[in-house]
Structure formats: structure tokens, C-alpha cells
Amino acid sequence: MPVIPAxxxxxxxxxxxxxxxxxxxxxxxxxxxxxxxVLEVVDVLNSYGVVLDAYSKNLIFQAERxxxxxxxxxxxxxxxxxxxKIWRHLNGDRINFEYAEYCMKAMLWHGTGGLDAYLDxxxxxxxxTAIIRHKTGRDPLLALLHPLFPNFLPExxxxxxxxxxxxxxxxxxxxxxxxxxxxxxxxxxxxxxxxVAFIKAGLxxxxxxxxxxxxxxxxxxxxxxxxxxxxxxxVDVAVPYVEAVFxxxxxxxxxxxxxxxxxxxxxxxxxxxxxxxxxxxxxxMGAGIPPSLLMQDMYRHLPERLxxxxxxxxxxxxxxxxxxxxxxxxxxFCVTNAAIDGTFPxxxxxxxxxxQAANRAYARAWAERLAVARTDCLDPFGS
Amino acid sequence: xxxxxxxIPFLGAxxxxxxxxxxxxxxxxxxxxxxxxxxxxxSLRVLLAFDPHQGGMQLQDSLSWVPMIGLDYRLGIDGxxxxxxLMNGALTLVSAVCTRDISQRPRIYFALLLLISxxxxxxxxxxxxxxxxxxxxxxLIPLWLLISIWGGTERAYAATKFLIFTAISGVLxxxxxxxxxLFTGTVDFSLTPIVSERLxxxxxxVLLVSLLIGFGIKIPxxxxxxxxxxxxxxxxxxxxxLLAGVLLKLGTYGLLxxxxxxxxxxxxxxxxxLAIWAAVSVLYGSLAAIAQRDMKRMVAYSSxxxxxxxxxxxxxxxxxxxxxxxxxxxxxxxxxALLFLLVGIVYRKTGTRDLEVLRGLLNPExxxxxxxxxxxxxxxxxxxxxxMAGFISExxxxxxxxxxxxxxxxxxxxxxxxxxxxxxxLVNRAYFGRMxxxxxxxxxxxxxxxxxxxxxxxxxxxxxxxxxxxxxVGLGLVPAGLGWLxxxxxxxxxxxxxxxxxxxxxxxx
Numbered sequence: 026m027p028v029i030p031a032x033x034x035x036x037x038x039x040x041x042x043x044x045x046x047x048x049x050x051x052x053x054x055x056x057x058x059x060x061x062x063v064l065e066v067v068d069v070l071n072s073y074g075v076v077l078d079a080y081s082k083n084l085i086f087q088a089e090r091x092x093x094x095x096x097x098x099x100x101x102x103x104x105x106x107x108x109x110k111i112w113r114h115l116n117g118d119r120i121n122f123e124y125a126e127y128c129m130k131a132m133l134w135h136g137t138g139g140l141d142a143y144l145d146x147x148x149x150x151x152x153x154t155a156i157i158r159h160k161t162g163r164d165p166l167l168a169l170l171h172p173l174f175p176n177f178l179p180e181x182x183x184x185x186x187x188x189x190x191x192x193x194x195x196x197x198x199x200x201x202x203x204x205x206x207x208x209x210x211x212x213x214x215x216x217x218x219x220x221v222a223f224i225k226a227g228l229x230x231x232x233x234x235x236x237x238x239x240x241x242x243x244x245x246x247x248x249x250x251x252x253x254x255x256x257x258x259x260v261d262v263a264v265p266y267v268e269a270v271f272x273x274x275x276x277x278x279x280x281x282x283x284x285x286x287x288x289x290x291x292x293x294x295x296x297x298x299x300x301x302x303x304x305x306x307x308x309x310m311g312a313g314i315p316p317s318l319l320m321q322d323m324y325r326h327l328p329e330r331l332x333x334x335x336x337x338x339x340x341x342x343x344x345x346x347x348x349x350x351x352x353x354x355x356x357x358f359c360v361t362n363a364a365i366d367g368t369f370p371x372x373x374x375x376x377x378x379x380x381q382a383a384n385r386a387y388a389r390a391w392a393e394r395l396a397v398a399r400t401d402c403l404d405p406f407g408s
Numbered sequence: 409x410x411x412x413x414x415x416i417p418f419l420g421a422x423x424x425x426x427x428x429x430x431x432x433x434x435x436x437x438x439x440x441x442x443x444x445x446x447x448x449x450x451s452l453r454v455l456l457a458f459d460p461h462q463g464g465m466q467l468q469d470s471l472s473w474v475p476m477i478g479l480d481y482r483l484g485i486d487g488x489x490x491x492x493x494l495m496n497g498a499l500t501l502v503s504a505v506c507t508r509d510i511s512q513r514p515r516i517y518f519a520l521l522l523l524i525s526x527x528x529x530x531x532x533x534x535x536x537x538x539x540x541x542x543x544x545x546x547x548l549i550p551l552w553l554l555i556s557i558w559g560g561t562e563r564a565y566a567a568t569k570f571l572i573f574t575a576i577s578g579v580l581x582x583x584x585x586x587x588x589x590l591f592t593g594t595v596d597f598s599l600t601p602i603v604s605e606r607l608x609x610x611x612x613x614v615l616l617v618s619l620l621i622g623f624g625i626k627i628p629x630x631x632x633x634x635x636x637x638x639x640x641x642x643x644x645x646x647x648x649x650l651l652a653g654v655l656l657k658l659g660t661y662g663l664l665x666x667x668x669x670x671x672x673x674x675x676x677x678x679x680x681x682l683a684i685w686a687a688v689s690v691l692y693g694s695l696a697a698i699a700q701r702d703m704k705r706m707v708a709y710s711s712x713x714x715x716x717x718x719x720x721x722x723x724x725x726x727x728x729x730x731x732x733x734x735x736x737x738x739x740x741x742x743x744x745a746l747l748f749l750l751v752g753i754v755y756r757k758t759g760t761r762d763l764e765v766l767r768g769l770l771n772p773e774x775x776x777x778x779x780x781x782x783x784x785x786x787x788x789x790x791x792x793x794x795x796m797a798g799f800i801s802e803x804x805x806x807x808x809x810x811x812x813x814x815x816x817x818x819x820x821x822x823x824x825x826x827x828x829x830x831x832x833x834l835v836n837r838a839y840f841g842r843m844x845x846x847x848x849x850x851x852x853x854x855x856x857x858x859x860x861x862x863x864x865x866x867x868x869x870x871x872x873x874x875x876x877x878x879x880x881v882g883l884g885l886v887p888a889g890l891g892w893l894x895x896x897x898x899x900x901x902x903x904x905x906x907x908x909x910x911x912x913x914x915x916x917x
Contacts, residue, residue: 033758034846035859305856307774307843340864344773351859401857 037401045392052373055362056355057405058217065352067209068331074202075326077195080125084192088185092240121318128270133187135269139261143254144183153179156247186249189238194262201227224363232259274300301357302398306350320346354402365391410483410533411469416447417526421519433514440504440518448497460893463900478595482535487897489532495741499653500525502872503646520550537585537597545578559642566642573625573635580622584615604671612674619667626659627715630689640708645752653745657737660718672905682723683816689716690823697830703761707747713823714740720820721805729808730898739797746786746876753779757862758845768843780839782873787831789880792824796884
């Protein structure tokens with residue numbers, strides 16, 4: 026038999042925990058710095074920025090205008106119920122907002138950080154009671170539902186709060202990624218280190234942005250996430266988002282199935298490793314599998330420069346979504362890199378031994394989680 | 409009219425061999441394809457002229473050739489040979505179309521392909537035993553060359569094995585034909601069952617057994633099958649298509665035309681044993697297929713199983729079972745050709761057919777999704793799922809045979825069920841799961857990170873397989889057309905023993 030497979034398979038690098046830790050502590054980027062990587066990361070984040078803009082607007086629309094709607098049939102239409110819009114929606118000529126919902130559910134389910142803690146707090150329960158009392162007074166269906174299933178409406182409000190918070194988070198990220206594309210076009214960002222620094226600066230700038238959420242019910246305004254809860258962008262939403270979507274994720278039905286009874290899925294949610302940084306770009310492209318929806322959306326808004334690069338590689342248009350997924354993983358490693366850089370307990374250049382030890386422990390914890398992720402995309406030739 | 413079915417391919421072969429300049433391979437392929445398309449068109453013309461209500465031979469061409477030895481050039485066609493002639497035309501054309509990038513001796517390759525197609529037509533149409541034998545032998549050497557020149561690494565072994573087995577088959581068949589002349593004391597080699605009626609039952613049995621073994625090697629039936637998996641594994645895909653789709657049918661055609669047709673009384677005597685032989689062949693073929701790890705060997709063993717069902721149908725010799733035998737010949741020809749084509753595509757793209765290595769080829773973007781889809785269709789048809797060719801043929805075989813040989817039929821049904829087992833194993837291993845084309849290493853997580861870069865399958869590469877798939881579904885949904893062609897002939901053949909019995913008791917007329 027001819028020995029073709031060696032040419033047809035490519036094994037990327039697999040850096041060790043120590044190597045990753047050393048790079049993080051030295052302030053080096055995880056992703057190798059090559060012109061092609063810069064192009065891939067900037068352009069894929071550019072299309073991601075456009076998609077996140079749509080996701081963000083829709084999530085905020087859903088949380089504010091479809092609040093506690095038991096049958097939110099038109100929630101993806103952003104309030105535009107014209108026949109043309111409905112036709113385009115039914116025809117599949119649209120952004121797949123289902124992916125945004127998938128991310129929201131991942132955040133809600135994994136429930137880490139300050140937002141989740143607030144959703145289980147007394148003040149939140151009091152807000153819910155007020156909202157439900159007001160809502161059930163006007164809505165007979167909810168009035169019937171609430172006494173039968175008293176946890177249903179509070180849980181729906183938690184989902185709405187997470188939806189709104191994710192919408193606010195993606196608003197910032199969308200603008201940041203589109204700014205990054207402009208900065209690269211201007212020549213102010215030229216390499217991977219500058220890409221990571223740009224994202225880090227954006228995250229740090231927005232770190233203290235308040236996360237609030239109020240709804241208008243019958244002319245009366247109710248707070249779901251009030252300003253006094255003190256929720257902020259970075260710690261309470263961005264970090265839980267990274268944990269839920271980049272790292273943990275959910276084992277979805279795909280071309281590879283998991284047997285939960287055989288403990289192929291860990292019973293400990295914290296051990297989950299199905300997030301974006303762990304996703305296998307190859308089998309995830311089947312119809313209906315959540316990340317493939319994101320790749321489809323990004324494909325609609327792919328910059329021509331990146332599209333031309335993809336056309337030159339392997340199957341051209343045929344496997345473009347696999348290539349987008351691979352580039353997307355590279356860009357997500359940059360975002361993670363920026364988030365880690367921005368959240369070191371102490372400055373990297375510190376001379377205090379205790380601070381150095383704390384930084385080392387922090388870098389070690391991240392390196393251990395990243396060592397089993399798809400780090401094969403980080404090499405210069407891992408395209 | 410029928411002579412053109414021989415003339416067209418032979419003429420094409422001569423044009424290729426004798427063309428003075430050295431044309432590029434593409435032009436030779438074009439000449440071969442044009443010739444085969446003409447042959448197929450003429451086969452369709454014969455189909456239009458064919459009267460399905462006649463049970464006997466029609467559209468006959470006749471010429472006294474060497475009368476001293478009883479060799480007459482007599483061609484005729486009936487409901488048994490017409491579908492096979494059509495299939496020969498279609499599948500040889502498919503073989504030529506599928507032959508791409510041939511750099512080694514393209515002139516001889518395409519000439520041999522045409523020669524085989526003409527010889528097979530001759531064998532299906534011959535109304536004279538010696539003429540049949542001539543054509544039967546004529547396809548042997550070209551096929552041997554096709555395997556031994558354009559085959560895989562073990563091609564010399566496989567080709568020689570094929571040659572030895574088939575040569576013995578030829579000797580046995582020739583011996584039986586000559587024995588018939590010797591025992592009857594005539595040199596009349598025309599195809600008529602009345603001849604054997606003059607022989608004692610002992611002589612009939614000797615001749616019949618000789619023919620049975622001769623054709624049993626060609627079909628092949630267990631235990632004479634061992635040449636087939638080797639030949640298939642080493643042959644290139646287009647040759648495998650020809651071998652499985654057309655050449656094996658010479659064996660089953662001979663079984664029905666010469667064993668059952670010439671010796672109906674002796675046939676009735678040995679039929680119960682033949683039914684058991686059929687069941688053994690079906691079960692052995694199916695069980696052996698389960699154990700294979702080479703996709704092509706698995707399909708080859710499935711052929712052994714499915715061809716056994718034709719022996720069962722022939723043994724039962726009822727009108728329905730014989731019609732089922734014709735259906736099974738056509739559907740096996742189409743389905744196995746389809747499977748070999750698809751395995752060929754997988755092999756060309758991945759460099760392996762090993763079921764321990766291949767995984768996840770249905771991957772929609774990096775794998776071979778359309779090839780996989782057709783493969784699933786092909787294995788469903790082979791396993792006899794309703795709506796496809798395999799169902800109607802197996803149903804007819806079982807329906808026609810169960811009243812005569814209930815136990816053997818039930819065992820064959822079991823074998824048919826095993827088809828689903830081994831083909832699901834094939835599909836599950838090669839097409840589902842995380843994609844892989846290299847042997848699993850000791851580190852599963854490293855395997856799960858391998859990026860695989862198969863080149864895509866162009867539409868033109870899949871078109872022949874798509875065409876055959878449509879035929880498989882078409883025959884499954886509208887089987888009446890083939891039934892209409894072959895029913896009268898099948899009924900006439902089933903009535904032969906009764907007819908002869910009546911004749912021997914002076915009951916005719």
C-alpha cells in the first residue's frame with residue numbers, strides 16, 4: 026500500500042506545563058509570532074467582532090424586550106417582524122443566535138464568579154419577588170405557572186440576567202476586536218505581542234465597568250442587577266465567561282459521542298475540558314453542533330485577505346470552517362493570554378520573593394490547564 | 409445484429425493496438441470510452457428489438473465455422489443473457505471512465521479492457537458450447553495481464569493464482585463439453601438439453617459435476633474461492649469492478665445455462681446437495697467477511713456470500729427462484745461494482761484500506777462525506793434493505809427457494825443478515841468517530857490532536873459511483889422492468905425438467 030498518510034497528517038507541538046509556565050512568567054506570548062499568525066488572528070477577530078456585535082445586540086434585546094415571555098418565538102428577530110426579515114430568518118440567511126444562547130447557558134450552568142454568587146443572594150431573591158408579583162398580576166399564564174412551579178420564574182430571571190450580562194460583555198469585546206483590526210490596518214499593531222497587549226489594554230480599561238440590568242414592566246422600572254450589587258466587567262463577567270466558554274464548555278452531541286455512564290464525562294463540573302480552547306476543529310463541523318454555528322457566522326463576515334489565504338490552503342473553500350476554527354483557537358489563545366497577563370496577582374517584574382511565588386503559582390495553575398488544550402495550533406507551522 | 413456486440417469492442421481494441429503514432433493516454437482513454445459507449449448503445453438497441461414474451465433464443469446470428477469439429481458461430485439472446493450483456497456494456501464503460509492517470513502502457517490496458525468486454529459478450533451470446541468455451545478462455549489472459557501489470561505489490565502471486573484456478577475451471581468445462589460429444593457420439597455442440605437425455609444418469613452426473621466444479625471456481629463457491637480475495641486485493645479498482653460486476657457472472661451464467669440447461673434431470677437429482685453447498689458458501693463468505701480488516705477483502709468475501717445465493721436459486725429451479733437468480737446477478741453486479749469503486753476512492757485518497765486504521769471518513773469538511781454517503785447506500789443495498797436492488801433479488805431468491813429447500817434457504821437468510829453485520833462494522837469503523845488515517849498510537853490524546861489533510865473528491869471522480877447508485881435504487885424501486893425482460897425465460901428454464909420427463913415418456917405432441 027502506498028505510504029500517503031504521513032504526508033496527510035500533521036501533528037502540532039505539545040508544549041509542557043513547565044514551558045507554558047515559563048512563557049507566561051517571562052511575559053512572552055503563547056502563540057508564535059509570525060506574520061501569518063498576525064493576519065489570521067486579526068482578521069478572524071475582525072469577523073468575530075462583527076458577529077459579536079450582532080450577538081450582543083440580540084442578547085440585550087432578548088433580556089429587555091422578551092423578558093419572561095413564555096413563548097419567545099420571535100426572539101432572534103430583534104423586534105423587526107417584517108415579512109422580509111422573517112423570510113430571511115426561515116431561509117437560514119441570518120446570524121446563528123443559537124450559539125450566543127449556548128454560551129449564555131454554559132455560563133449559567135457552570136456558574137462561577139461574582140455574577141453567579143449574586144444570582145443566589147438574598148437581594149436578588151427580593152428583586153425577583155417584586156418582579157414576579159408585578160408580572161403575575163398582569164399575566165394570567167404566569168400567575169397560574171408560578172404557584173405550580175415556584176422555582177421556574179426565578180430561574181428564568183437568572184437566565185435573563187446572564188443573557189444581559191453576556192450581551193454587555195460582548196459589546197465591549199466586539200468594539201475591542203474591531204478596534205484591533207483598525208489598529209493593525211493603521212500599522213500600530215504589527216506582531217502577536219502587540220495584539221496581546223492591545224487586548225489586555227482593552228480588558229484593563231473596561232475592567233471596572235459596572236454591570237447592571239433593569240427591566241421596564243408596565244411603566245415601572247425594576248432592577249435585576251442593581252448598581253449597588255457592585256458587579257464589574259472583568260471579575261464578575263469576563264472571568265466566568267472565560268471559565269465557562271473557553272475552558273469548561275459542554276460535551277455536546279457531535280460526531281464523537283461521550284458515554285457519561287462510563288465516566289467519559291467527569292462527574293466533577295470543574296474538571297470539564299470541552300471549551301473553545303479544547304475543541305477539536307475536525308469533528309465539530311457537523312450540522313447543529315454549536316461551535317460550527319459560530320464558524321458559519323464568521324464565514325459570512327470573513328475579511329477578504331484571510332479568505333484568500335484560506336483558499337490557497339488544503340481544500341480551499343471546501344474546509345473553510347475547519348480553518349476558521351483553527352484560526353479562532355489561535356485568537357482565543359491570544360485573548361486568554363491577555364486575560365492571564367492582566368490578572369497576575371503582582372507585576373511580572375516584581376523583586377519581592379513572596380510576590381514572585383504568588384505569580385508563579387498563578388502561572389502554574391493556568392499552564393496546567395492549558396497544557397491539555399489544543400496547543401498544537403500555537404506553533405509557527407500549525408496552520 | 410448481435411455480432412456487432414462483439415465487433416465493436418474487438419474493432420476498438422484493434423484500432424488502439426494498431427494505431428501507428430503514439431497517442432497520449434487521454435486520447436486512448438477517449439477511444440476506449442467512445443467504443444464502449446457505442447457498445448452500450450448497441451446493447452440498448454438490442455434491448456429494443458428483444459421480445460420478452462419469447463422464452464427461447466432470439467435475434468440469432470448463425471454461420472457454419474468449422475463444421476468438422478462442431479464449432480458453429482451461432483449467437484442468440486434471451487431473458488437470461490440480455491440483462492448480463494447490458495450490465496457488461498455499462499460496467500466496462502464505468503471501468504474505462506474510472507481509469508485515470510494511467511501512465512504505464514495505456515494502449516495495452518485499454519485494448520485489454522475492450523477485448524474482455526467483447527469476449528464476455530461472446531460468452532453470454534454463444535449458442536454453441538465450443539464457441540462459449542472460446543470466449544470464456546479469451547477473457548482469461550487479458551484479465552491475468554490486467555492484474556499482473558497494473559496490480560498492487562503482490563500482483564504476481566494473485567494473478568498467477570487467478571490464472572491457475574481459472575485455467576483448471578476452463579479445462580473442466582472443456583472436458584465436460586467434449587465428454588458430452590464423446591458419450592453421445594455426435595459432434596453437435598449446439599445448445600440443446602435433448603442431447604443429454606440420451607445419456608445414462610451416471611454419465612450425466614459425471615459431466616454435470618465437472619461443469620459444476622468448473623463454474624464453481626469461476627463464481628466462486630467455497631472451497632474454490634480462495635483466488636478471488638487475492639485477485640481483488642491486488643487488482644486496481646476498475647479491474648475489480650469488472651471482475652466482480654461482470655466476470656463472476658460468467659460462472660453463474662454457466663451454472664444456469666449449461667449445468668441446469670443441459671442436464672436438467674441430473675440437476676434435479678443433485679439439487680438438494682447443491683442447496684446445502686449454497687448455504688455453506690453463503691455462511692462461509694459472510695463469516696469470513698466479518699473477520700477481514702482490508703475493506704476490499706471484505707467486499708470480496710461478501711461476493712462469495714452473495715453469489716452462493718444464486719446457486720441456491722438455481723438448485724430450487726422454480727420460476728420465481730430463477731428470476732431471483734437473474735435479479736441477484738444484476739444487483740450483485742451493480743452493488744459490488746459500486747462498493748469496489750468507493751473503496752477505490754478511499755484508497756486513492758488515504759493510501760490505506762485498513763479498517764484498523766481508517767476512522768471518521770464521514771467528516772463533512774476534511775473527510776470523504778459524499779463517498780461515505782454512497783458507501784452507506786451501497787452497504788444498505790447489499791444487506792438487502794427494501795427500496796434497493798439487493799432486497800428484491802434476495803426476496804425473490806428466498807421466496808422461490810423456501811418451498812423447495814426450507815433449511816438451506818433459512819441458512820442463506822441468516823447469511824444475508826450477516827451482511828448487515830460486516831458492512832455495519834465497515835461503516836462504523838471507517839466512517840464514524842474522530843477522523844484518522846494512521847494506526848492508533850499509544851497516546852489517544854495525541855491521536856485526537858492530529859490534523860488530517862485529505863484532498864477533496866472531485867465530482868467527476870464520484871460520477872460513475874453516483875450513476876451506479878441511481879441504478880441500484882432504480883432497480884429496487886422499479887424491479888418490474890427487469891422482471892418483464894427475464895420472466896418468460898426463467899419460467900421456460902424452470903419447466904425444462906418436466907418438459908424432458910414428458911418427452912422421455914413420449915408425452916410431447
